[in-house]
Amino acid sequence: xxxxxxxxxxxxxxxxxxxxxxxxxxxxxxxxxxxxxxxxxxxxxxxxxxxxxxxxxxxxxxxxxxxxxxxxxxxxxxxxxxxxxxxxxxxxxxxxxxxxxxxxxxxxxxxxxxxxxxxxxxxxxxxxxxxxxxxxxxxxxxxxxxxxxxxxxxxxxxxxxxxxxxxxxxxxxxxxxxxxxxxxxxxxxxxxxxxxxxxxxxxxxxxxxxxxxxxxxxxxxxxxxxxxxxxxxxxxxxxxxxxxxxxxxxxxxxxxxxxxxxxxxxxxxxxxxxxxxxxxxxxxxxxxxxxxxxxxxxxxxxxxxxxxxxxxxxxxxxxxxxxxxxxxxxxxxxxxxxxxxxxxxxxxxxxxxxxxxxxxxxxxxxxxxxxxxxxxxxxxxxxxxxxxxxxxxxxxxxxxxxxxxxxxxxxxxxxxxxxxxxxxxxxxxxxxxxxxxxxxxxxxxxxxxxxxxxxxxxxxxxxxxxxxxxxxx
Amino acid sequence: xxxxxxxxxxxxxxxxxxxxxxxxxxxxxxxxxxxxxxxxxxxxxxxxxxxxxxxxxxxxxxxxxxxxxxxxxxxxxxxxxxxxxxxxxxxxxxxxxxxxxxxxxxxxxxxxxxxxxxxxxxxxxxxxxxxxxxxxxxxxxxxxxxxxxxxxxxxxxxxxxxxxxxxxxxxxxxxxxxxxxxxxxxxxxxxxxxxxxxxxxxxxxxxxxxxxxxxxxxxxxxxxxxxxxxxxxxxxxxxxxxxxxxxxxxxxxxxxxxxxxxxxxxxxxxxxxxxxxxxxxxxxxxxxxxxxxxxxxxxxxxxxxxxxxxxxxxxxxxxxxxxxxxxxxxxxxxxxxxxxxxxxxxxxxxxxxxxxxxxxxxxxxxxxxxxxxxxxxxxx
Numbered sequence: 079x080x081x082x083x084x085x086x087x088x089x090x091x092x093x094x095x096x097x098x099x100x101x102x103x104x105x106x107x108x109x110x111x112x113x114x115x116x117x118x119x120x121x122x123x124x125x126x127x128x129x130x131x132x133x134x135x136x137x138x139x140x141x142x143x144x145x146x147x148x149x150x151x152x153x154x155x156x157x158x159x160x161x162x163x164x165x166x167x168x169x170x171x172x173x174x175x176x177x178x179x180x181x182x183x184x185x186x187x188x189x190x191x192x193x194x195x196x197x198x199x200x201x202x203x204x205x206x207x208x209x210x211x212x213x214x215x216x217x218x219x220x221x222x223x224x225x226x227x228x229x230x231x232x233x234x235x236x237x238x239x240x241x242x243x244x245x246x247x248x249x250x251x252x253x254x255x256x257x258x259x260x261x262x263x264x265x266x267x268x269x270x271x272x273x274x275x276x277x278x279x280x281x282x283x284x285x286x287x288x289x290x291x292x293x294x295x296x297x298x299x300x301x302x303x304x305x306x307x308x309x310x311x312x313x314x315x316x317x318x319x320x321x322x323x324x325x326x327x328x329x330x331x332x333x334x335x336x337x338x339x340x341x342x343x344x345x346x347x348x349x350x351x352x353x354x355x356x357x358x359x360x361x362x363x364x365x366x367x368x369x370x371x372x373x374x375x376x377x378x379x380x381x382x383x384x385x386x387x388x389x390x391x392x393x394x395x396x397x398x399x400x401x402x403x404x405x406x407x408x409x410x411x412x413x414x415x416x417x418x419x420x421x422x423x424x425x426x427x428x429x430x431x432x433x434x435x436x437x438x439x440x441x442x443x444x445x446x447x448x449x450x451x452x453x454x455x456x457x458x459x460x461x462x463x464x465x466x467x468x469x470x471x472x473x474x475x476x477x478x479x480x481x482x483x484x485x486x487x488x489x490x491x492x493x494x495x496x497x498x499x500x501x502x503x504x505x506x507x508x509x510x511x512x513x514x515x516x517x518x519x520x521x522x523x524x525x526x527x528x529x530x531x532x533x534x535x536x537x538x539x540x541x542x543x544x545x546x547x548x549x550x551x
Numbered sequence: 552x553x554x555x556x557x558x559x560x561x562x563x564x565x566x567x568x569x570x571x572x573x574x575x576x577x578x579x580x581x582x583x584x585x586x587x588x589x590x591x592x593x594x595x596x597x598x599x600x601x602x603x604x605x606x607x608x609x610x611x612x613x614x615x616x617x618x619x620x621x622x623x624x625x626x627x628x629x630x631x632x633x634x635x636x637x638x639x640x641x642x643x644x645x646x647x648x649x650x651x652x653x654x655x656x657x658x659x660x661x662x663x664x665x666x667x668x669x670x671x672x673x674x675x676x677x678x679x680x681x682x683x684x685x686x687x688x689x690x691x692x693x694x695x696x697x698x699x700x701x702x703x704x705x706x707x708x709x710x711x712x713x714x715x716x717x718x719x720x721x722x723x724x725x726x727x728x729x730x731x732x733x734x735x736x737x738x739x740x741x742x743x744x745x746x747x748x749x750x751x752x753x754x755x756x757x758x759x760x761x762x763x764x765x766x767x768x769x770x771x772x773x774x775x776x777x778x779x780x781x782x783x784x785x786x787x788x789x790x791x792x793x794x795x796x797x798x799x800x801x802x803x804x805x806x807x808x809x810x811x812x813x814x815x816x817x818x819x820x821x822x823x824x825x826x827x828x829x830x831x832x833x834x835x836x837x838x839x840x841x842x843x844x845x846x847x848x849x850x851x852x853x854x855x856x857x858x859x860x861x862x863x864x865x866x867x868x869x870x871x872x873x874x875x876x877x878x879x880x881x882x883x884x885x886x887x888x889x890x891x892x893x894x895x896x897x898x899x900x901x902x903x904x905x906x907x908x909x910x911x912x913x914x915x916x917x918x919x920x921x922x923x924x925x926x927x928x929x930x931x
Contacts, residue, residue, distance in 0.1 A: 327567045331574075350778070354785040359621065369789030376785075 081345055083118070084391060087301065088337060091395045095325065104292045104319060105163060107300070107399065112136060112167045113183060114301035119265045121185035123258075124243065125250045129171070129188045130197065131264045135299060136164055137201040138226075142274035143294035144208035145222055146281040160292035165198055222278055226271050233264055235473035266304040268470065272430055273298045277312050279434055287313050293320075302395035306388040308406040309426040315401070323400025333397035340390025343383045351380035356530065361539045370546045377533050378526040382411065385424070411525070414517035416484070416491045419525060427467070436463045456492050461485035471532070476540065480531040487524055590765035595741075598632030598777060601640075607784035609638030611666035612690040613704075614780055616794060623786035624793045627776035628738035630707055636780060639689045639711050649684035651925075652691050652708050654701050655719035658848055658907045659692025661914075663796065666690070668911040670719075673918035682714075682930035689713075696723045698830040699730040699754075702746060703739060706837050716838050717921065719848045721907060722874040723865050725826040726814045731757060750833035803902040804864045805855035813870035821873050828881050835887060842931075844924070845889045847878060849917060851906035852897035863906035890924060892917065 094110055115132040122128045140161075172194035174181050188194060212218055232242050239259035246261070247254045277294070280286040289297070289312065297315045355377040356370075364370045386407040396403040410423035420428050436459055443455045450458070461482065468481020505513065527544065534540045545551035603609050613633045616624035627633070634640050644650060653659050653671050661669030667676065671690035679686035691708050693700060701718060708716075730736070731754055736743055740757035747754050763769050787793055811818055816825060835843055851863045861867050875893060882889035896902075901913035909917060 327571050330571055350782055353619075353779060353782045360786060360790060363790035363792055365790065369785070372785060373789065 081341075084341070087114075087391075087395060091302070091398045095323075095398050095400075103323065104290070104296055105160065107319070108160065108292045108296040109163060109167060111296055111299045111301040111304070112164060113171075114304055115266070115299050116171055117183050118301075118305060119185060120263050122261060122263065123252075123256070124246045124261050125252060126186075126189040126193070127246065127262070128185045129194075131262075133168055133197055133201065135264075135266070135270055136168065136295070137204065138270060138274060139295045139298040140164065140201070140205045140291065141208055141222075142277055142298060143289075143291050144205050145212050145218060146277045146286055146289075146294070147209065147212070148288050157291035160290065160295065161202075163292075164295065165202070168198055169194065223275055226275060229267070230271065230470075231473065233262060233267060234469070234471075238473075266299070269303065269305075269307050269309055270298055272309045272427075273312070275434065276309075276430065280312070285313070287316060289316055300396075300401075302392040302399070302401075303403065306385065306392065307424075307426055308389060308392065308404050309430055310404055314404070318401040321400065325398070325400065329397055329400075333394045336390050336394030336397060340387045340392075340394060342387070343390060344387030348380050348384035348387055351376045351383065355380045356533050356543065358534055358536070358539060361534055361543050364546065367547055367549045370543060374526050374530060374543070374547065378411070378522070378529050381529065381532075382407070411522050412518055413521060414514040415495070416487045416521055416524060417495070419521050420484070420488065427470075431463055431467060435466060436460075439463075453493065457489050460488045460492070464488065474535065475537050476531050476535055479537060479540065480528055483528045483531060487528075586766040586768060589767045589770070590762050593765055596631060597774075598629035599635050601632065601635035602781045602784050603636040604638070604641035607788040609641040610636050610787060610793060611638055611672070612660050612669065612793065613637060613693050614783075614793075615660060615694050618795060619779065619783060622792065622794045623783045623790065625776060625779055625783065626734070627773070627780060628735055629773060629777060630703065630735075630739055630742065632777050632780060634707060636784070637689070637691070639691070639708070644712060647684050649681045649686045649715070650711070650713045651686055651688045651715050651717065652711070652713040653688055653717050653719065654705050654708070655692040655848065656696045656701075656721065656724060656907070657692065657694035657905070658721075658909060659690060659719050660694045661690065661692070662694060662794070662905070662908050663800070663903045664909075664911060664914065665796070666791075666793065668914060670914055670918055670921070673915050674922060677918060677922050679922055679925065681925060681928075684714075686925070692719075693735065695733040695735060696721065697730055697733045697736065698724045698827050698834070699743070699746075699752075700733050700735050702750075702830050702834050702837065703736060703742060705834055706742075706746060709837060709839075709841070713838075713841055715842045715844065715925075717844045717846060718834060719846045720831070721848050721850065721865075722813075722826075722871055725828070725874065727753075727825060727827045728814070730754060730827050730830060746833070750829075750836060752829055752833060800904050803851050803899060803904060803906050803908070805851070805853040805858070805899055807853070807855070807857045807861045807864070809857050809860055811860050811867045811869065813867050816870065818867070818869040819873075821870055821877070826874065826877065828877075831881070831887075832885065835885060842928070843888060844921075845882065845887050846921065847875065847889070847891040847893050848907060849892050849895040849897075849901075849909065849913075851899055851902045852894060853899065853906075865906055890921075892920060895920060 090110060094106060097106060115135050116129070119128050119132045122131075169191075171183055172188045172191055174183060175188045175190070180187070189197075208218075232238050236259040239262050240257055243257040243259065243261040244254050247257050277286055293316055294312070296319065297310070297312050300310070300315070303310065354373060356373040357377075360373060364373060389406040393403045393405070404426050406425050406427075408422040408425065410419050413419045413422055439462065440455065440459045443450060443458065449455070462485075464485035465478065465481040467484075468477040468479075471477045471480075502510075502513070527547075530540050530543050530547075531537070534543065542551055610624075614624050614636055615626050616622035617626065619625040639652070651674070653674075659670060661672075664672075666672050669690050669692075671688040674686065674688040677686075689711075691704055693704060698720065701720075701724065705716065705718070731743065737757065740759055744756040744759075746752065747756055760769070767774070813821070814825075816822060831845070850865070852858075853861065853863050859868070862871055871893075875891065879889070879891065881887070896909065896913045896916060901910055901916075902908055903910055
């Protein structure tokens with residue numbers, strides 16, 4: 079996201095803050111978030127796709143709400159205004175096609191109004207059908223996550239994404255020779271999907287609060303967290319949303335500090351480190367191990383400052399709007415072991431995977447008729463969780479290797495902790511400190527070596543870099 | 552981050568809107584004062600602070616590049632920073648070094664050539680000795696064609712006490728109207744004006760930057776470039792790459808339109824004041840007693856369409872012939888040591904993407920030619 083866009087977000091947030099009264103607050107935040115969904119979407123070479131993908135985001139959010147309605151039914155009158163607002167904004171954006179000047183609300187011209195109308199009618203029909211029959215359909219709780227998983231694969235698996243691009247290009251009568259997986263970049267889909275899956279799962283387990291359409295949509299597409307998280311939980315989010323946002327001077331100060339810190343992390347530190355960070359080109363050009371380490375360190379720090387900078391900006395913007403968004407990073411590179419690293423790196427993602435994959439899998443393995451030995455259960459749970467997190471970044475070999483690297487690391491740390499539990503408990507404090515320091519250095523280097531797989535799309539390049547790092551190439 | 556209540560307790564201030572307003576006003580005030588002080592102080596020597604030659608090896612040629620992300624190099628206009636990043640600024644001169652500096656345009660800098668393939672690199676590879684010392688050639692070429700730009704670099708380079716200067720020129724560097732328009736010149740008005748005054752050159756001085764342009768905000772691009780140059784030192788040190796080496800590129804043009812004009816001038820002769828020989832004279836004065844060898848650099852002599860009108864993309868035949876004649880006259884009149892190598896390498900196979908950019912093999916031939924001239928010269 080460009081600096082100009084972040085500054086515009088800050089300005090819009092300040093405007094929202096000034097207009098931040100209890101009455102209409104949710105609608106205002108939803109409307110701004112809907113506009114942000116369209117405005118943040120990158121331009122795409124497939125005709126009108128940069129209009130349809132944000133529209134699909136809104137449809138998905140509305141579908142998620144329909145599927146999480148309580149069995150007792152819903153007060154449709156309460157949600158009518160929100161539905162009209164959603165459709166109205168989409169129509170207004172569609173109408174910008176006829177303006178003589180282009181607005182920064184959409185990366186390119188929207189489609190003809192007839193198509194916009196048709197798309198919105200289809201979206202409305204899907205949502206209406208889900209409201210009417212969704213709760214009765216027995217397979218929906220299973221098929222909805224599978225549908226979202228399918229979309230994940232379509233977006234994150236390059237050969238499949240290319241096929242989707244081919245199909246869309248053919249339907250649009252566009253050249254198919256230039257079809258590319260990058261043709262389909264759906265802003266924020268991953269985070270939106272995580273939020274929807276969380277609500278679907280929690281509805282099944284009966285833990286989800288009842289929320290209005292406006293509240294649900296605002297939660298799913300809340301504009302400060304749209305591009306890079308954090309992944310909040312609905313029950314926590316609506317508490318802030320329903321509370322009147324009376325900002326104190328302390329809130330302003332905390333938000334300002336957080337935003338400035340985030341801007342500095344992202345645009346001063348991360349962007350500078352990006353100049354010298356490991357990439358697919360320089361991986362083959364470096365001629366000495368020492369310099370290769372320097373590039374790997376630069377990448378490790380760049381990815382941290384970039385991501386945590388965005389998170390700081392999101393949390394600061396949220397604070398200005400009266401939200402206490404969850405933290406995503408807590409000095410992860412200073413942690414003494416890999417388990418703690420993952421408890422402090424992209425925390426909301428790891429919490430999500432822990433809650434919806436790791437814990438259920440572990441429970442299932444434990445409650446099996448013939449339970450596996452504990453180390454095997456731990457191995458399976460950790461490898462598969464980290465593999466999934468890797469695949470979430472992209473269904474390519476480099477992310478698979480990165481996931482396996484961390485899965486194995488977590489498993490070995492678990493076994494090491496188990497082995498040392500009794501043996502190191504009585505260590506003197508200085509020794510304990512030295513051990514923690516050594517652990518932090520070791521953990522940082524383990525993570526940094528893992529970034530080699532993450533940074534380079536070709537495993538052969540990763541292998542070359544690893545050999546070079548240890549003077550073997 | 553401290554919770555707000557803790558913050559207010561620790562700092563013993565009342566965290567209210569008045570406090571916030573004061574923070575904001577003080578912040579704006581400090582920002583304005585810093586900008587104003589920066590503009591008044593005008594820290595021109597910031598570029599001299601460099602990590603090159605300390606943390607990173609000095610660059611073999613000046614920083615220049617339009618695609619920093621791939622070339623690990625960038626164009627900037629801070630002459631101090633350019634020199635500070637160059638290997639020539641790397642400490643005291645060894646006692647056994649015969650310091651030879653090469654001044655000129657992109658052909659000297661070495662577009663599409665690796666550092667060891669440039670003229671300086673080839674001269675160094677030849678292992679020459681002169682006056683009992685080992686010849687070390689320094690590449691101080693810079694890829695814009697203008698004598699004034701060369702003079703600017705030469706004047707600065709004299710600080711590094713060369714034993715000899717070789718200045719490669721071509722007609723395109725001479726037109727008087729382009730002397731002050733290259734970016735390096737336009738962005739160094741104080742130094743350029745000083746040169747104009749010092750050598751009494753026939754140019755109106757450049758206007759000085761305004762107060763606003765001298766503030767941190769006004770200088771943000773220059774400051775960012777300075778910082779990026781230091782950062783790219785890591786990749787220069789790690790890879791030795793300082794430009795992009797494409798495997799395929801458009802070759803030098805050999806077919807031309809029937810256009811016989813040169814910078815708006817038409818046959819048969821260039822106007823008397825068209826060429827900036829005064830800058831060449833200034834250069835000869837700038838080097839003082841240091842030997843100066845002027846070289847008219849080799850160029851492609853095309854045999855393609857309309858090559859009876861033009862030698863190459865740059866020059867119609869009449870203009871270039873007249874230039875060579877005048878150059879020889881000037882050299883004779885001023886007693887300059889002048890070597891006219893214009894037709895040393897006429898064939899298109901010797902050139903890469905321009906009529907003056909030599910291939911590595913052709914550059915080696917040019918180096919051999921210059922080396923033979925060097926070895927024939929007597930020592931002082």
